[in-house]
Amino acid sequence: MSDPRIAAAAPLAGLRIVEISSFVAAPLAGMTLAQLGAEVIRVDPVGGAADRNRWPLTEDGTSIYWAGLNKGKRSFVADLRSPEGQHLVARLITGSGPQGGILLTNTTGRDWQGYNALARVRPDLIHLEITGRGDGSTGVDYTVNAATGFPLVTGPPGHRGPVNHVVPVWDIACGLYAALAITAAVRRREATGAGSRLAIPLEDVALATASNLGFLGEAQLTGTERPRVGNALYGSYGQDFTSADGVCFMLVTLTPRHFRDLVSVTDTAEVVSALATALDADFADEGTRYRHREVLTAVFAGWFRTHSAEEIAAALSDTSILWERYRTFGELATDPRVTANPLFTDLQQPGLGTYRAAGAPISVDGTYPPARVAPQLGQHTDAVLRDDLGLTDADIARLHDTAPGATKRTNR
Amino acid sequence: MSDPRIAAAAPLAGLRIVEISSFVAAPLAGMTLAQLGAEVIRVDPVGGAADRNRWPLTEDGTSIYWAGLNKGKRSFVADLRSPEGQHLVARLITGSGPQGGILLTNTTGRDWQGYNALARVRPDLIHLEITGRGDGSTGVDYTVNAATGFPLVTGPPGHRGPVNHVVPVWDIACGLYAALAITAAVRRREATGAGSRLAIPLEDVALATASNLGFLGEAQLTGTERPRVGNALYGSYGQDFTSADGVCFMLVTLTPRHFRDLVSVTDTAEVVSALATALDADFADEGTRYRHREVLTAVFAGWFRTHSAEEIAAALSDTSILWERYRTFGELATDPRVTANPLFTDLQQPGLGTYRAAGAPISVDGTYPPARVAPQLGQHTDAVLRDDLGLTDADIARLHDTAPGATKRTNR
Numbered sequence: 001m002s003d004p005r006i007a008a009a010a011p012l013a014g015l016r017i018v019e020i021s022s023f024v025a026a027p028l029a030g031m032t033l034a035q036l037g038a039e040v041i042r043v044d045p046v047g048g049a050a051d052r053n054r055w056p057l058t059e060d061g062t063s064i065y066w067a068g069l070n071k072g073k074r075s076f077v078a079d080l081r082s083p084e085g086q087h088l089v090a091r092l093i094t095g096s097g098p099q100g101g102i103l104l105t106n107t108t109g110r111d112w113q114g115y116n117a118l119a120r121v122r123p124d125l126i127h128l129e130i131t132g133r134g135d136g137s138t139g140v141d142y143t144v145n146a147a148t149g150f151p152l153v154t155g156p157p158g159h160r161g162p163v164n165h166v167v168p169v170w171d172i173a174c175g176l177y178a179a180l181a182i183t184a185a186v187r188r189r190e191a192t193g194a195g196s197r198l199a200i201p202l203e204d205v206a207l208a209t210a211s212n213l214g215f216l217g218e219a220q221l222t223g224t225e226r227p228r229v230g231n232a233l234y235g236s237y238g239q240d241f242t243s244a245d246g247v248c249f250m251l252v253t254l255t256p257r258h259f260r261d262l263v264s265v266t267d268t269a270e271v272v273s274a275l276a277t278a279l280d281a282d283f284a285d286e287g288t289r290y291r292h293r294e295v296l297t298a299v300f301a302g303w304f305r306t307h308s309a310e311e312i313a314a315a316l317s318d319t320s321i322l323w324e325r326y327r328t329f330g331e332l333a334t335d336p337r338v339t340a341n342p343l344f345t346d347l348q349q350p351g352l353g354t355y356r357a358a359g360a361p362i363s364v365d366g367t368y369p370p371a372r373v374a375p376q377l378g379q380h381t382d383a384v385l386r387d388d389l390g391l392t393d394a395d396i397a398r399l400h401d402t403a404p405g406a407t408k409r410t411n412r
Numbered sequence: 413m414s415d416p417r418i419a420a421a422a423p424l425a426g427l428r429i430v431e432i433s434s435f436v437a438a439p440l441a442g443m444t445l446a447q448l449g450a451e452v453i454r455v456d457p458v459g460g461a462a463d464r465n466r467w468p469l470t471e472d473g474t475s476i477y478w479a480g481l482n483k484g485k486r487s488f489v490a491d492l493r494s495p496e497g498q499h500l501v502a503r504l505i506t507g508s509g510p511q512g513g514i515l516l517t518n519t520t521g522r523d524w525q526g527y528n529a530l531a532r533v534r535p536d537l538i539h540l541e542i543t544g545r546g547d548g549s550t551g552v553d554y555t556v557n558a559a560t561g562f563p564l565v566t567g568p569p570g571h572r573g574p575v576n577h578v579v580p581v582w583d584i585a586c587g588l589y590a591a592l593a594i595t596a597a598v599r600r601r602e603a604t605g606a607g608s609r610l611a612i613p614l615e616d617v618a619l620a621t622a623s624n625l626g627f628l629g630e631a632q633l634t635g636t637e638r639p640r641v642g643n644a645l646y647g648s649y650g651q652d653f654t655s656a657d658g659v660c661f662m663l664v665t666l667t668p669r670h671f672r673d674l675v676s677v678t679d680t681a682e683v684v685s686a687l688a689t690a691l692d693a694d695f696a697d698e699g700t701r702y703r704h705r706e707v708l709t710a711v712f713a714g715w716f717r718t719h720s721a722e723e724i725a726a727a728l729s730d731t732s733i734l735w736e737r738y739r740t741f742g743e744l745a746t747d748p749r750v751t752a753n754p755l756f757t758d759l760q761q762p763g764l765g766t767y768r769a770a771g772a773p774i775s776v777d778g779t780y781p782p783a784r785v786a787p788q789l790g791q792h793t794d795a796v797l798r799d800d801l802g803l804t805d806a807d808i809a810r811l812h813d814t815a816p817g818a819t820k821r822t823n824r
Contacts, residue, residue, distance in 0.1 A: 008608050011600035028624065032589075036596050050667060055647025055699060056630035056638075064633060065626040065647075134753055134775075142650055143734050146662035147749065149741030151643075154578045155567050162652055162660050162738045164643040166566045169581040172621060174773075176588035177444075181774045183595045184448050188423035190602065196420050197777050204755045204773035209584060210741065211756070211770035212440065214477040218468035219745035220767045221476060226468075226741055231563075231576040235467025235477075238554055240574055248574050250558035254462060287467060322555050326574045329561030329622065329638055333631035337559065341546055343616045344623070355632045358623035361586075361616035362593045363546075365609050 009364040010037025015186060016100040017041070018093045019073070020080075020113060022049035024141070024168055025202060026106035026130050027069040028175030033104075033182065034072040035360035035369070041384060042073045043089055045080045048377050062351040070374040071347075071357065077378035084399075086112040091389055094122035101195065104182060106130040115197045124195040126185045128178055134201040141168035144203045148210050149219075149226065157230045174205040232297075237262075237289035239297050240326070247309035252322040256284040261319035266303035275299070345371040421776040422449025427598060428512040429453070430505045431485070432492075432525060434461035436553070436580055437614060438518035438542050439481040440587030445516075445594065446484040447772035447781070453796060454485045455501055457492045460789050474763040482786040483759075483769065489790035496811075498524040503801055506534035513607065516594060518542040527609045536607040538597045540590055546613040553580035556615045560622050561631075561638065569642045586617040644709075649674075649701035651709050652738070659721035664734040668696040673731035678715035687711070757783040 006013045015038040019030035027042070034040040044052075054065045076092070078085035090112060093103045101122040103113065108131055111117055115127040132139030142164060145151060155163030178200050185196040210216050215226060231240040231250070237259060238252035253259040263272050272283065275295060281288050289296065304312060309325065316323045327335065338344055338356055347357040350373065359371040385391040385399070418425045427450040431442035439454070446452040456464075466477040488504070490497035502524060505515045513534040515525065520543055523529055527539040544551030554576060557563060567575030590612050597608040622628050627638060643652040643662070649671060650664035665671040675684050684695065687707060693700050701708065716724060721737065728735045739747065750756055750768055759769040762785065771783040797803040797811070 006600045006604050008597075008600070008606065011596035011608070024625070031624070032592065036592075053698075055702070056626045056634070057699075058633055063626075064629040068624045068626045068629055071624075134749075134755065138734055139736070140664055140666070140734050142645055142664050143662050143736035146652075146660075146736040146738045147744070149739060149744050150579050151662075151738055152740050155575055156571060159568060159571075161654065162643060162662070163567055163575065164652070164662070165577055165579070165581070166646070167562050167577070167581055167621070167625070169577070169579055169584070172581065172585050173588060176585060176592060177772070177774060180444065180448075180588060180592045180595060183592060183599060184423035185420075187595060187599045187602065188418045188420070190599065192418050194420065196423070199775045199778070200773055201775075203749065204753070204770075207744075207749065207753065207755060208770040208773040209579070210744070211768075212443070212480045212483075213436070213579070214468045214475075214480045215741045216745050216750065217476040217480055217764065217767050217769065219741040221470055221764055222468070223742075231574060233554055234578070240558075240576070242573070248558075250555050250563075250574070250576070252552055252554050254552070286465075287469075290467070322550055322552050324551070324555035324558040326558045326563055327561060328564050329627045329631040330635075332559070332561050332619075332622070333628050337546075337615065337619065338628065341616070341619065343546065343619060352629065352633055355629050356623075357629065358616075358620040360589070361612055361620040362589060363611045363613075366611070 007037070009367075009369045012183065012186070013037035014099045015039065015102065016096045017102045017104060017182070018043060018089070020089070020103070020105040020107055022051045022106065024069065024171035025174040025178065026104055027051075028172065029130070029178035029182070030073060030104055031069055031071055032176065032179040032360060034372075036183075036362075040073045041076050041092065041380070042070060042375075043076050043078065043080075043092070044377060046077055048077075052377070058352060064352060067349050067352055067374040068357070072372035073375055074380040074384065075375035075378055076381050076384045078381075088385070088389060089113070090118060090121070092384065094118055094125070096388060102126045102182060102186070104128050104130075104178060108136075119195065119197075122195075124189055124193055126182060126189060126195050126198070128182055128185075128198040128200070130174060130178055131199060131201045133203040139201070139203045141171045141202065144170050144206045147203060148206050149215060150210070153226045153228050155228065155230070157228050159228070170202055170206045170209075173209060174200055174202050177205060232290075232293055235290050236286045237293055237296065239293065239300075241301055241304035243304055243309040243312050244306055245308050248326040249304070249309075249312060249316075250324050250326065251316075253289070254286070254322065258321050259283060259289060261321050262300065265315050265319050265321070266300045268299050268303070271299050272296070342368050347371050347373055349373050350376060419449070421779075421781045424595065424598070425449035426511045427451065427514065428508045429514045429516055429594070430455060430501070432501070432515070432517040432519055434463045434518065435466075436481065436583035437586040437590065438516055439463075440584065441542070441590035441594070442485060442516055443481055443483055444588065444591040444772060446784075448595075448774075452485045453488050453504065453792070454482060454787075455488050455490065455492075455504070456789060458489055464789070470764055476764060479761050479764055479786040480769070484784035485787055486792040486796065487787035487789055488793050488796045490793075500797070500801060501525070502530060502533070504796065506530055506537070508800060514538045514594060514598070516540050516542075516590060520548075531607065531609075534607075536601055536605055538594060538601060538607050538610070540594055540597075540610040540612065542586060542590055543611055543613045545615040551613070551615045553583045553614065556582050556618045559615060560618050561627060562622070565638045565640050567640065567642070569640050571640070582614055582618045585621060586612055586614050589617060644702075644705055647702050648698045649705055649708065651705065651712075653713055653716035655716055655721040655724050656718055657720050660738040661716070661721075661724060661728075662736050662738065663728075665701065666698070666734065670733050671695060671701060673733050674712065677727050677731050677733070678712045680711050680715065683711050684708070754780045759783050759785055761785050762788060
């Protein structure tokens with residue numbers, strides 16, 4: 001029963017997935033499946049999709065963004081507006097044996113790549129569409145986020161108006177749900193022979209999360225509006241503090257022990273005890289700590305204000321308190337948690353140069369599989385035409401000649 | 413080959429997963445696997461884990477949070493500090509046939525539930541640990557987020573200091589990576605018979621994401637620090653605007669067509685054209701729109717300021733522009749995207765009452781499986797002892813009597 005071709009670090013080895021994608025969610029899903037061992041062919045139109053040159057860029061205009069989200073894939077370019085190009089891609093999806101027949105896409109409304117057209121040829125097709133909203137209308141991370149309540153409860157308490165997340169949280173979650181849904185559908189197909197028709201609306205990812213975390217339940221069941229509490233941790237005691245030398249720290253106390261350690265390290269036992277008595281408050285209770293967070297914060301802040309970042313870090317390290325110092329991306333890039341973290345590989349990425357790039361954050365038997373380079377656009381077009389689609393060299397040459405740009409010649 | 417027991421909407425049917433968990437990431441992973449059809453038994457210590465009474469709460473103190481993150485699971489309570497309780501849970505993990513032997517946990521440092529101890533009994537064990545940081549030290553969402561650069565680039569441009577996410581983005585991503593890793597490991601085990609030892613550090617989820625999205629690459633390759641740009645969309649044109657009646661809207665223009673529509677709907681063609689000439693700027697280019705976002709925003713804002721939210725919504729709906737109006741959780745809870753969205757089920761949740769709760773945001777053949785209620789703490793203890801562990805009624809009674817609270821009697 002042992003199949004040495006499926007290593008623990010590549011549990012999806014053997015699968016062949018076609019990805020017709022752009023932006024974040026679908027490419028992240030495809031990349032994650034590639035990181036787990038699947039062969040993933042990203043299909044782009046001639047010249048690339050709308051995300052081809054998305055910022056951030058290197059000085060010579062190469063997209064660092066694109067390289068980051070397409071690691072480990074093969075790249076196939078075709079004229080997706082021509083019947084011939086569509087037919088090639090459709091064959092790519094439906095061909096390739098029992099472990100093929102899988103499409104991941106965030107382009108919708110194109111019949112030729114829709115479930116019905118493809119399943120006619122490949123009855124056990126696994127077809128996953130990432131869409132904007134459940135009713136079929138458009139939505140992207142920043143607009144979907146606006147539809148939730150999060151922007152109006154994020155940011156400094158005095159702020160008026162919404163505060164957007166810079167990190168596209170819904171794209172990330174959507175991409176991971178998509179990778180999961182495909183993997184589960186594969187498991188089912190390998191047991192039953194049946195395919196699946198799946199869809200994940202980005203907005204529903206956000207709504208489901210707001211539901212899972214209790215935000216919507218709270219609104220429905222208590223009729224209260226969640227307040228904006230800045231950097232505080234809702235319902236518990238967590239807060240940011242600034243050192244004498246202007247460095248910010250985040251502290252979180254989830255347990256009574258964490259809180260006792262915070263009182264101890266800030267040398268505020270007397271004051272806190274007096275407060276507890278005067279307020280008739282048991283600070284061992286999370287909710288009580290939260291209710292009195294402002295006065296507690298005012299009490300603790302003095303110690304932070306009168307110590308350097310180095311002193312604070314040393315003192316906190318000796319406690320059970322959950323804490324971290326804030327930093328910029330530039331500081332993070334030179335921090336040991338990047339430079340000495342086996343999650344990262346020194347990747348020689350054509351178009352970018354050498355940089356430390358992360359693989360999937362899933363360690364197997366204590367080690368991380370290395371990150372792999374992203375392809376150049378169209379890098380594998382000819383190889384796919386020849387090896388996966390069975391075109392002869394003459395066919396391939398004719399494609400390049402009769403429809404200039406119809407397929408992107410390798411390395412142009 | 414067709415196995416009618418594995419429906420498309422329950423691709424993980426037959427699997428039996430034990431979850432020893434608390435807080436967000438691990439419970440979300442377990443719940444997502446349950447939503448895909450696996451049987452998930454959440455194991456808690458007597459009286460519940462540290463998240464038992466986490467806010468938000470109903471007026472009578474029931475955790476809406478706990479109910480939201482544990483939908484569809486079975487609940488088993490045991491004294492996890494006693495050898496007898498540990499032995500029962502270990503047997504629960506290692507027993508239950510070829511589709512059992514799966515542990516998902518975020519409690520570490522307990523030998524009895526570690527990979528080595530359990531794999532000795534169950535060689536094909538799938539064991540996944542969610543940890544804080546890669547080196548084994550502690551980390552939670554709010555501290556891990558501080559370690560990344562995101563808080564210092566989030567929030568209003570004039571703001572000094574960090575702005576935390578209210579939504580625990582790293583917990584969410586970590587939970588979904590965990591569900592994916594387990595599902596992929598199941599696929600591999602069903603092909604090979606081999607188990608997997610997996611770990612996902614929460615901090616590495618955040619670092620990998622910062623890498624995937626280009627933030628770390630940008631810092632390494634260009635030496636620039638990402639600026640804080642408020643609600644603007646970095647590298648493109650997206651901005652928030654306020655209506656005459658004080659309602660905020662988020663607009664995103666990713667393509668030249670979106671931008672042309674924005675110019676048209678705001679009736680600013682002349683001004684924008686004059687600007688383009690004077691600035692020698694081609695606004696069809698995303699990066700150019702981003703560079704000149706402040707003057708563009710100043711030009712567009714006039715139209716928003718002089719129209720009501722209703723007028724704006726009607727006008728924008730007739731364009732290709734990606735847009736949304738901001739709202740609170742209270743407004744969202746009564747919006748059709750909750751009240752009329754098949755993602756949501758009218759759930760009669762014991763302890764909370766009836767409320768609309770979301771299932772998994774993955775539609776199968778165009779429909780969503782319904783959400784399922786969360787268990788009461790310990791609700792399934794006796795049934796699991798009897799049916800899964802083979803204890804007799806006499807054994808069960810003895811457990812309850814000789815170690816009061818050692819196992820939680822069902823419905824107490």
